[in-house]
Amino acid sequence: MNTKILIALFLISSVMLTSCKKYLDVNPKSTLSEEQLFESELGFQQALTGVYSQMAGRSLYGDNLSMGFVSALAQNYAVSGSAAPFVQTRALNYTSAEVMGYTSAIWNTSYSAIAGLNKVLENTREKRNVLSDQNYAMIRGEALGLRAYLHFELLRMFGPEFTAGAAEKAIPYKTTVDEFAVIPSTAAEVIRLTLADLTEAATLLKERDPIISNTVSRRSKMNYYAVKALEARVCLYSGDKAGAMLAAQVVTSSGKFPFVTSAAASAAAGSRDRLYLNEEVFMIRVRDISTWADPGYFKFNGSANFKLTRSTANFNILYETAAGGGTDFRYLYRIEQDQTSPFPSKFWQTYQFNTLDTNRLDQHVPLIRLSEMYYIMAEAAATPAEGVGYLNTVRQNRALAALATTITQTVLNTEITKEYQKEFYAEGQLFYYYKRKKIVRMQFMTADIPLSKYQLPVPDSEKEYNPNY
Numbered sequence: 001m002n003t004k005i006l007i008a009l010f011l012i013s014s015v016m017l018t019s020c021k022k023y024l025d026v027n028p029k030s031t032l033s034e035e036q037l038f039e040s041e042l043g044f045q046q047a048l049t050g051v052y053s054q055m056a057g058r059s060l061y062g063d064n065l066s067m068g069f070v071s072a073l074a075q076n077y078a079v080s081g082s083a084a085p086f087v088q089t090r091a092l093n094y095t096s097a098e099v100m101g102y103t104s105a106i107w108n109t110s111y112s113a114i115a116g117l118n119k120v121l122e123n124t125r126e127k128r129n130v131l132s133d134q135n136y137a138m139i140r141g142e143a144l145g146l147r148a149y150l151h152f153e154l155l156r157m158f159g160p161e162f163t164a165g166a167a168e169k170a171i172p173y174k175t176t177v178d179e180f181a182v183i184p185s186t187a188a189e190v191i192r193l194t195l196a197d198l199t200e201a202a203t204l205l206k207e208r209d210p211i212i213s214n215t216v217s218r219r220s221k222m223n224y225y226a227v228k229a230l231e232a233r234v235c236l237y238s239g240d241k242a243g244a245m246l247a248a249q250v251v252t253s254s255g256k257f258p259f260v261t262s263a264a265a266s267a268a269a270g271s272r273d274r275l276y277l278n279e280e281v282f283m284i285r286v287r288d289i290s291t292w293a294d295p296g297y298f299k300f301n302g303s304a305n306f307k308l309t310r311s312t313a314n315f316n317i318l319y320e321t322a323a324g325g326g327t328d329f330r331y332l333y334r335i336e337q338d339q340t341s342p343f344p345s346k347f348w349q350t351y352q353f354n355t356l357d358t359n360r361l362d363q364h365v366p367l368i369r370l371s372e373m374y375y376i377m378a379e380a381a382a383t384p385a386e387g388v389g390y391l392n393t394v395r396q397n398r399a400l401a402a403l404a405t406t407i408t409q410t411v412l413n414t415e416i417t418k419e420y421q422k423e424f425y426a427e428g429q430l431f432y433y434y435k436r437k438k439i440v441r442m443q444f445m446t447a448d449i450p451l452s453k454y455q456l457p458v459p460d461s462e463k464e465y466n467p468n469y
Contacts, residue, residue, distance in 0.1 A: 044123070055146075061365050071308075072090050074428075074434065100460070114174050117150075118177045121140060137205065144197045146222050158170065161451055170184055172185060183468040198230060212224055219257075220284065225282075228250040229373060244377075248377050251370065257370040272361070274346050274348075281370060286365050308426070309341065315342055328398050330425075346425070347426065378416055385406070391403065435455075
Protein backbone atom coordinates (compact mmCIF):
# COMPACT_ATOMS: atom_id res chain seq x y z
CA MET A 1 0.00 0.00 0.00
CA ASN A 2 1.20 3.51 -0.76
CA THR A 3 2.97 5.13 2.22
CA LYS A 4 0.75 8.21 2.17
CA ILE A 5 -2.33 6.02 2.26
CA LEU A 6 -0.98 4.15 5.27
CA ILE A 7 -0.43 7.38 7.14
CA ALA A 8 -3.86 8.61 6.16
CA LEU A 9 -5.53 5.42 7.38
CA PHE A 10 -3.84 5.74 10.74
CA LEU A 11 -4.60 9.42 11.19
CA ILE A 12 -8.19 9.07 10.01
CA SER A 13 -8.78 6.32 12.57
CA SER A 14 -7.32 8.56 15.27
CA VAL A 15 -9.59 11.43 14.30
CA MET A 16 -12.56 9.09 14.36
CA LEU A 17 -11.71 8.27 17.96
CA THR A 18 -11.42 11.86 19.07
CA SER A 19 -14.89 12.60 17.75
CA CYS A 20 -16.31 9.85 19.95
CA LYS A 21 -15.99 11.51 23.37
CA LYS A 22 -17.09 8.38 25.21
CA TYR A 23 -13.78 6.62 24.75
CA LEU A 24 -10.15 7.33 25.47
CA ASP A 25 -9.01 5.39 22.43
CA VAL A 26 -9.50 5.20 18.70
CA ASN A 27 -12.57 3.73 17.09
CA PRO A 28 -11.74 0.33 15.61
CA LYS A 29 -10.43 0.51 12.07
CA SER A 30 -11.72 -1.90 9.49
CA THR A 31 -10.06 -5.28 9.76
CA LEU A 32 -8.65 -4.89 6.28
CA SER A 33 -6.95 -1.54 6.88
CA GLU A 34 -5.49 -2.61 10.23
CA GLU A 35 -4.18 -5.87 8.81
CA GLN A 36 -2.59 -4.01 5.94
CA LEU A 37 -1.00 -1.47 8.28
CA PHE A 38 0.71 -4.06 10.46
CA GLU A 39 1.62 -6.61 7.81
CA SER A 40 5.01 -5.01 7.19
CA GLU A 41 7.78 -3.22 9.03
CA LEU A 42 6.97 -0.16 6.94
CA GLY A 43 3.42 -0.23 8.27
CA PHE A 44 4.65 -0.26 11.89
CA GLN A 45 6.97 2.64 11.15
CA GLN A 46 4.20 4.63 9.51
CA ALA A 47 1.94 4.00 12.49
CA LEU A 48 4.60 5.61 14.70
CA THR A 49 4.89 8.43 12.19
CA GLY A 50 1.19 9.05 12.70
CA VAL A 51 1.74 9.45 16.45
CA TYR A 52 4.62 11.88 15.91
CA SER A 53 2.35 13.85 13.57
CA GLN A 54 -0.25 14.14 16.31
CA MET A 55 2.39 15.23 18.82
CA ALA A 56 3.66 17.87 16.38
CA GLY A 57 0.21 19.37 15.88
CA ARG A 58 -0.96 22.56 17.56
CA SER A 59 -3.05 20.65 20.10
CA LEU A 60 0.16 19.27 21.63
CA TYR A 61 3.82 20.21 21.21
CA GLY A 62 3.53 22.29 18.08
CA ASP A 63 1.82 24.94 20.19
CA ASN A 64 -0.26 24.22 23.32
CA LEU A 65 2.36 22.26 25.25
CA SER A 66 5.31 24.37 24.17
CA MET A 67 5.22 28.05 23.16
CA GLY A 68 1.49 28.56 23.57
CA PHE A 69 -0.92 27.58 26.33
CA VAL A 70 1.47 26.18 28.97
CA SER A 71 3.95 29.03 28.50
CA ALA A 72 1.09 31.48 28.98
CA LEU A 73 0.15 29.68 32.20
CA ALA A 74 3.73 30.29 33.39
CA GLN A 75 3.33 34.05 32.76
CA ASN A 76 5.91 34.14 29.98
CA TYR A 77 3.91 36.78 28.12
CA ALA A 78 2.42 40.15 29.05
CA VAL A 79 0.10 41.35 26.33
CA SER A 80 -2.91 43.43 27.31
CA GLY A 81 -6.38 44.03 25.94
CA SER A 82 -9.52 41.91 25.84
CA ALA A 83 -8.72 40.72 22.31
CA ALA A 84 -5.17 39.64 23.21
CA PRO A 85 -4.29 35.94 23.14
CA PHE A 86 -4.40 33.85 26.31
CA VAL A 87 -6.13 36.47 28.48
CA GLN A 88 -8.02 33.90 30.58
CA THR A 89 -5.09 31.50 30.51
CA ARG A 90 -2.71 34.07 31.97
CA ALA A 91 -5.36 34.89 34.58
CA LEU A 92 -5.50 31.16 35.48
CA ASN A 93 -9.26 31.18 34.93
CA TYR A 94 -9.77 27.47 34.47
CA THR A 95 -13.56 27.66 34.14
CA SER A 96 -13.32 29.93 31.10
CA ALA A 97 -14.21 28.66 27.64
CA GLU A 98 -10.71 29.61 26.53
CA VAL A 99 -8.91 27.38 29.02
CA MET A 100 -11.39 24.53 28.72
CA GLY A 101 -10.91 24.55 24.97
CA TYR A 102 -7.17 24.16 25.34
CA THR A 103 -7.33 21.47 28.02
CA SER A 104 -9.91 19.44 26.09
CA ALA A 105 -7.72 19.52 22.98
CA ILE A 106 -4.67 18.46 24.98
CA TRP A 107 -6.52 15.64 26.75
CA ASN A 108 -8.27 14.23 23.69
CA THR A 109 -5.29 14.42 21.35
CA SER A 110 -2.95 12.92 23.94
CA TYR A 111 -5.19 9.94 24.54
CA SER A 112 -5.76 9.53 20.83
CA ALA A 113 -1.98 9.35 20.34
CA ILE A 114 -1.70 6.93 23.28
CA ALA A 115 -4.33 4.72 21.66
CA GLY A 116 -2.26 4.65 18.49
CA LEU A 117 0.80 3.66 20.51
CA ASN A 118 -1.14 0.91 22.26
CA LYS A 119 -2.20 -0.46 18.89
CA VAL A 120 1.45 -0.50 17.79
CA LEU A 121 2.50 -2.23 21.02
CA GLU A 122 -0.29 -4.78 20.76
CA ASN A 123 0.77 -5.66 17.24
CA THR A 124 4.48 -5.95 18.07
CA ARG A 125 3.38 -9.01 20.02
CA GLU A 126 0.65 -10.29 17.71
CA LYS A 127 2.68 -9.72 14.53
CA ARG A 128 6.12 -10.41 15.97
CA ASN A 129 7.02 -12.51 12.93
CA VAL A 130 6.72 -9.43 10.70
CA LEU A 131 9.54 -7.62 12.51
CA SER A 132 13.27 -8.24 12.52
CA ASP A 133 14.93 -8.31 15.94
CA GLN A 134 16.33 -4.84 15.27
CA ASN A 135 13.01 -3.30 14.31
CA TYR A 136 11.10 -5.11 17.04
CA ALA A 137 13.38 -3.54 19.65
CA MET A 138 13.36 -0.11 18.01
CA ILE A 139 9.62 0.12 17.33
CA ARG A 140 8.49 -1.34 20.64
CA GLY A 141 11.07 0.64 22.62
CA GLU A 142 10.10 3.87 20.91
CA ALA A 143 6.37 3.28 21.43
CA LEU A 144 6.84 2.49 25.12
CA GLY A 145 8.92 5.63 25.61
CA LEU A 146 6.32 7.78 23.89
CA ARG A 147 3.49 6.24 25.91
CA ALA A 148 5.39 7.06 29.09
CA TYR A 149 6.11 10.60 27.88
CA LEU A 150 2.50 11.42 27.06
CA HIS A 151 1.08 9.97 30.28
CA PHE A 152 3.62 11.86 32.36
CA GLU A 153 2.75 15.11 30.59
CA LEU A 154 -0.93 14.53 31.41
CA LEU A 155 -0.02 13.81 35.02
CA ARG A 156 1.97 17.03 35.31
CA MET A 157 -0.94 19.07 34.02
CA PHE A 158 -4.02 17.32 35.41
CA GLY A 159 -2.61 15.48 38.43
CA PRO A 160 -2.13 16.77 41.97
CA GLU A 161 1.11 18.13 43.35
CA PHE A 162 3.00 14.92 44.04
CA THR A 163 4.33 15.27 47.58
CA ALA A 164 0.87 15.99 48.97
CA GLY A 165 -1.22 14.08 46.43
CA ALA A 166 0.62 10.88 45.53
CA ALA A 167 -2.31 8.78 46.75
CA GLU A 168 -4.97 10.85 45.00
CA LYS A 169 -6.67 9.91 41.74
CA ALA A 170 -4.91 11.55 38.82
CA ILE A 171 -5.33 10.28 35.25
CA PRO A 172 -6.03 6.94 33.55
CA TYR A 173 -2.87 5.13 32.46
CA LYS A 174 -4.17 3.56 29.29
CA THR A 175 -2.38 0.41 28.09
CA THR A 176 -5.07 -1.23 25.95
CA VAL A 177 -7.26 -0.28 23.01
CA ASP A 178 -10.87 -0.89 23.97
CA GLU A 179 -14.17 0.86 24.51
CA PHE A 180 -14.15 0.88 28.28
CA ALA A 181 -13.59 3.82 30.61
CA VAL A 182 -10.56 3.33 32.83
CA ILE A 183 -10.39 3.98 36.54
CA PRO A 184 -7.93 6.86 37.02
CA SER A 185 -4.65 5.78 38.52
CA THR A 186 -3.31 7.57 41.54
CA ALA A 187 -0.36 9.87 40.95
CA ALA A 188 1.94 7.26 42.51
CA GLU A 189 0.55 4.54 40.22
CA VAL A 190 1.09 6.73 37.15
CA ILE A 191 4.72 7.19 38.18
CA ARG A 192 5.12 3.44 38.70
CA LEU A 193 3.62 2.60 35.32
CA THR A 194 5.61 5.34 33.59
CA LEU A 195 8.87 4.05 35.01
CA ALA A 196 7.94 0.47 34.08
CA ASP A 197 7.42 1.52 30.46
CA LEU A 198 10.71 3.43 30.51
CA THR A 199 12.60 0.47 31.98
CA GLU A 200 11.43 -1.83 29.20
CA ALA A 201 12.06 0.84 26.58
CA ALA A 202 15.62 1.41 27.80
CA THR A 203 16.34 -2.32 27.80
CA LEU A 204 15.11 -2.67 24.22
CA LEU A 205 16.87 0.42 22.87
CA LYS A 206 20.19 0.13 24.69
CA GLU A 207 21.47 -2.62 22.42
CA ARG A 208 19.79 -1.49 19.21
CA ASP A 209 19.48 2.29 18.97
CA PRO A 210 21.94 3.61 16.36
CA ILE A 211 22.25 6.88 18.28
CA ILE A 212 24.53 5.01 20.69
CA SER A 213 26.98 4.07 17.94
CA ASN A 214 26.66 7.47 16.23
CA THR A 215 25.21 5.81 13.15
CA VAL A 216 22.10 8.02 13.17
CA SER A 217 21.27 11.09 15.29
CA ARG A 218 17.62 10.20 16.06
CA ARG A 219 17.14 13.23 18.32
CA SER A 220 13.78 13.81 16.65
CA LYS A 221 12.69 10.33 17.78
CA MET A 222 12.20 8.80 21.22
CA ASN A 223 15.78 7.53 21.37
CA TYR A 224 17.64 5.71 24.15
CA TYR A 225 18.98 8.89 25.73
CA ALA A 226 15.57 10.53 25.57
CA VAL A 227 14.21 7.56 27.53
CA LYS A 228 16.90 8.02 30.20
CA ALA A 229 16.38 11.79 30.26
CA LEU A 230 12.65 11.29 30.79
CA GLU A 231 13.45 8.80 33.54
CA ALA A 232 15.54 11.50 35.24
CA ARG A 233 12.65 13.96 34.96
CA VAL A 234 10.13 11.46 36.34
CA CYS A 235 12.38 10.38 39.21
CA LEU A 236 12.98 13.95 40.32
CA TYR A 237 9.24 14.68 40.11
CA SER A 238 8.50 11.78 42.44
CA GLY A 239 11.28 12.65 44.90
CA ASP A 240 13.80 9.99 43.90
CA LYS A 241 16.89 12.19 43.66
CA ALA A 242 19.31 9.25 43.51
CA GLY A 243 17.46 7.72 40.57
CA ALA A 244 17.26 11.09 38.86
CA MET A 245 20.99 11.62 39.23
CA LEU A 246 21.89 8.22 37.77
CA ALA A 247 19.58 8.58 34.78
CA ALA A 248 20.71 12.14 34.03
CA GLN A 249 24.35 11.12 34.16
CA VAL A 250 23.75 8.56 31.42
CA VAL A 251 22.80 11.46 29.15
CA THR A 252 25.47 13.96 30.18
CA SER A 253 28.31 11.42 30.07
CA SER A 254 27.36 10.18 26.60
CA GLY A 255 29.03 13.05 24.76
CA LYS A 256 26.22 12.96 22.17
CA PHE A 257 24.77 16.40 22.91
CA PRO A 258 27.42 19.16 22.81
CA PHE A 259 26.60 22.63 24.08
CA VAL A 260 25.97 25.31 21.47
CA THR A 261 29.08 27.25 20.51
CA SER A 262 29.40 31.01 20.70
CA ALA A 263 29.82 31.12 16.92
CA ALA A 264 26.59 29.19 16.27
CA ALA A 265 24.56 31.12 18.84
CA SER A 266 25.71 34.52 17.57
CA ALA A 267 25.82 33.85 13.83
CA ALA A 268 24.14 36.08 11.29
CA ALA A 269 20.36 35.89 11.23
CA GLY A 270 20.14 33.45 8.34
CA SER A 271 22.34 30.83 10.00
CA ARG A 272 21.93 31.51 13.74
CA ASP A 273 21.15 28.51 15.88
CA ARG A 274 18.46 29.92 18.14
CA LEU A 275 17.25 26.48 19.25
CA TYR A 276 20.69 25.11 20.28
CA LEU A 277 19.93 22.13 18.13
CA ASN A 278 22.76 19.80 19.18
CA GLU A 279 21.75 20.11 22.82
CA GLU A 280 18.30 18.70 22.21
CA VAL A 281 18.04 15.17 23.55
CA PHE A 282 14.50 14.84 22.20
CA MET A 283 12.70 17.21 19.86
CA ILE A 284 9.70 17.15 17.57
CA ARG A 285 9.69 18.27 13.95
CA VAL A 286 6.91 20.82 13.30
CA ARG A 287 7.04 21.55 9.61
CA ASP A 288 4.42 24.31 9.49
CA ILE A 289 5.44 26.11 12.68
CA SER A 290 6.06 29.38 10.85
CA THR A 291 2.35 29.77 10.13
CA TRP A 292 1.66 30.64 13.78
CA ALA A 293 5.10 31.48 15.22
CA ASP A 294 5.66 34.11 12.52
CA PRO A 295 3.69 36.33 12.30
CA GLY A 296 0.94 34.91 14.48
CA TYR A 297 2.73 34.76 17.83
CA PHE A 298 6.05 36.52 17.98
CA LYS A 299 7.24 38.83 15.24
CA PHE A 300 5.29 42.05 14.70
CA ASN A 301 5.86 42.45 10.95
CA GLY A 302 5.03 46.12 11.12
CA SER A 303 1.97 45.62 13.27
CA ALA A 304 1.44 46.50 16.91
CA ASN A 305 -1.18 43.80 17.27
CA PHE A 306 -1.02 41.49 20.23
CA LYS A 307 2.15 39.43 20.01
CA LEU A 308 3.54 37.09 22.65
CA THR A 309 6.35 38.95 24.32
CA ARG A 310 7.35 41.04 27.33
CA SER A 311 8.82 44.49 27.75
CA THR A 312 12.51 45.28 27.49
CA ALA A 313 12.50 45.95 31.23
CA ASN A 314 11.01 42.49 31.88
CA PHE A 315 13.61 40.77 29.72
CA ASN A 316 16.34 42.67 31.57
CA ILE A 317 14.96 41.34 34.83
CA LEU A 318 14.61 37.81 33.47
CA TYR A 319 18.22 37.68 32.31
CA GLU A 320 19.62 39.78 35.19
CA THR A 321 21.40 42.27 32.97
CA ALA A 322 22.09 44.59 35.91
CA ALA A 323 23.95 41.78 37.69
CA GLY A 324 26.20 40.67 34.83
CA GLY A 325 23.65 38.70 32.82
CA GLY A 326 23.99 40.89 29.76
CA THR A 327 26.60 38.49 28.34
CA ASP A 328 24.13 35.58 28.32
CA PHE A 329 23.74 34.07 24.83
CA ARG A 330 20.05 33.59 25.51
CA TYR A 331 19.62 37.31 26.11
CA LEU A 332 21.98 38.65 23.46
CA TYR A 333 20.91 36.53 20.51
CA ARG A 334 17.38 35.25 21.21
CA ILE A 335 15.69 38.42 22.45
CA GLU A 336 15.67 40.40 19.24
CA GLN A 337 14.18 43.72 18.18
CA ASP A 338 11.35 44.28 15.76
CA GLN A 339 11.16 48.01 15.18
CA THR A 340 11.11 49.31 18.78
CA SER A 341 9.77 46.17 20.45
CA PRO A 342 11.64 43.12 21.72
CA PHE A 343 10.44 39.67 20.79
CA PRO A 344 11.62 36.15 21.68
CA SER A 345 13.09 34.66 18.52
CA LYS A 346 13.60 31.07 19.68
CA PHE A 347 10.88 29.81 17.35
CA TRP A 348 11.20 32.51 14.75
CA GLN A 349 13.78 31.58 12.17
CA THR A 350 15.29 33.00 9.00
CA TYR A 351 17.32 29.88 8.33
CA GLN A 352 18.45 29.53 4.73
CA PHE A 353 18.72 26.02 3.36
CA ASN A 354 19.48 24.41 0.04
CA THR A 355 18.30 20.88 0.73
CA LEU A 356 15.62 19.17 2.78
CA ASP A 357 17.96 19.03 5.75
CA THR A 358 16.70 17.06 8.77
CA ASN A 359 19.06 19.09 10.96
CA ARG A 360 17.84 22.47 9.73
CA LEU A 361 17.84 25.23 12.31
CA ASP A 362 14.09 25.75 12.37
CA GLN A 363 10.93 23.64 12.47
CA HIS A 364 11.94 21.94 15.71
CA VAL A 365 10.40 22.16 19.17
CA PRO A 366 12.59 21.01 22.08
CA LEU A 367 11.01 18.41 24.36
CA ILE A 368 14.06 17.53 26.49
CA ARG A 369 17.30 19.53 26.60
CA LEU A 370 20.79 18.65 27.80
CA SER A 371 20.69 21.63 30.16
CA GLU A 372 17.77 20.13 32.06
CA MET A 373 19.91 17.12 32.93
CA TYR A 374 22.47 19.43 34.55
CA TYR A 375 19.73 21.26 36.43
CA ILE A 376 18.41 17.91 37.67
CA MET A 377 21.87 16.88 38.82
CA ALA A 378 22.34 20.26 40.53
CA GLU A 379 19.10 19.73 42.44
CA ALA A 380 19.83 16.09 43.24
CA ALA A 381 23.45 16.68 44.35
CA ALA A 382 24.51 15.69 47.85
CA THR A 383 26.04 19.08 48.66
CA PRO A 384 25.64 22.66 47.45
CA ALA A 385 29.25 22.64 46.24
CA GLU A 386 28.57 19.63 44.06
CA GLY A 387 25.29 21.09 42.86
CA VAL A 388 26.74 24.46 41.90
CA GLY A 389 29.35 22.66 39.81
CA TYR A 390 26.62 21.15 37.63
CA LEU A 391 24.79 24.47 37.43
CA ASN A 392 27.99 26.28 36.45
CA THR A 393 28.44 23.89 33.54
CA VAL A 394 25.34 25.38 31.93
CA ARG A 395 26.03 28.95 33.02
CA GLN A 396 29.53 28.97 31.57
CA ASN A 397 28.24 27.50 28.32
CA ARG A 398 25.81 30.43 28.17
CA ALA A 399 28.71 32.92 28.66
CA LEU A 400 27.86 33.64 32.30
CA ALA A 401 30.30 33.78 35.20
CA ALA A 402 30.55 30.78 37.47
CA LEU A 403 28.84 30.95 40.84
CA ALA A 404 30.97 30.50 43.95
CA THR A 405 31.20 26.94 45.21
CA THR A 406 30.63 28.22 48.75
CA ILE A 407 27.01 29.26 48.21
CA THR A 408 24.36 27.87 50.54
CA GLN A 409 21.66 25.38 49.56
CA THR A 410 19.08 28.18 49.71
CA VAL A 411 21.05 30.32 47.27
CA LEU A 412 21.64 27.32 45.01
CA ASN A 413 17.90 26.60 44.91
CA THR A 414 17.23 30.21 43.94
CA GLU A 415 19.83 30.07 41.17
CA ILE A 416 18.36 26.84 39.79
CA THR A 417 14.96 28.56 39.61
CA LYS A 418 16.50 31.48 37.74
CA GLU A 419 18.07 29.08 35.26
CA TYR A 420 14.76 27.33 34.59
CA GLN A 421 13.18 30.72 33.95
CA LYS A 422 15.89 31.74 31.49
CA GLU A 423 16.41 28.43 29.74
CA PHE A 424 12.83 27.34 29.23
CA TYR A 425 11.24 30.64 28.32
CA ALA A 426 8.40 29.88 25.87
CA GLU A 427 9.08 26.12 25.90
CA GLY A 428 6.31 24.90 28.19
CA GLN A 429 8.48 23.48 30.99
CA LEU A 430 8.45 26.33 33.49
CA PHE A 431 4.86 25.90 34.74
CA TYR A 432 5.62 22.32 35.77
CA TYR A 433 8.79 23.41 37.58
CA TYR A 434 6.81 25.97 39.56
CA LYS A 435 4.28 23.27 40.43
CA ARG A 436 6.91 20.77 41.55
CA LYS A 437 8.68 23.37 43.68
CA LYS A 438 5.37 24.69 45.11
CA ILE A 439 6.19 28.27 44.16
CA VAL A 440 3.26 30.49 45.11
CA ARG A 441 4.30 33.51 43.06
CA MET A 442 5.45 32.95 39.51
CA GLN A 443 7.87 35.48 38.07
CA PHE A 444 6.13 38.70 36.95
CA MET A 445 3.01 38.00 39.00
CA THR A 446 2.04 40.66 41.55
CA ALA A 447 0.26 38.38 44.04
CA ASP A 448 0.54 34.88 45.43
CA ILE A 449 -1.63 32.10 44.06
CA PRO A 450 -3.00 28.99 45.78
CA LEU A 451 -1.13 25.82 44.91
CA SER A 452 -4.42 24.38 43.63
CA LYS A 453 -3.95 26.57 40.54
CA TYR A 454 -1.20 24.20 39.39
CA GLN A 455 -3.70 21.37 38.86
CA LEU A 456 -5.88 21.91 35.82
CA PRO A 457 -9.33 20.28 35.87
CA VAL A 458 -9.94 17.09 33.93
CA PRO A 459 -12.17 18.01 30.96
CA ASP A 460 -15.91 17.65 31.42
CA SER A 461 -16.09 15.48 28.31
CA GLU A 462 -14.04 12.85 30.14
CA LYS A 463 -15.91 13.07 33.43
CA GLU A 464 -19.24 12.80 31.65
CA TYR A 465 -18.51 9.31 30.35
CA ASN A 466 -16.10 8.10 33.02
CA PRO A 467 -17.88 7.58 36.37
CA ASN A 468 -14.66 6.63 38.13
CA TYR A 469 -13.52 10.13 39.15
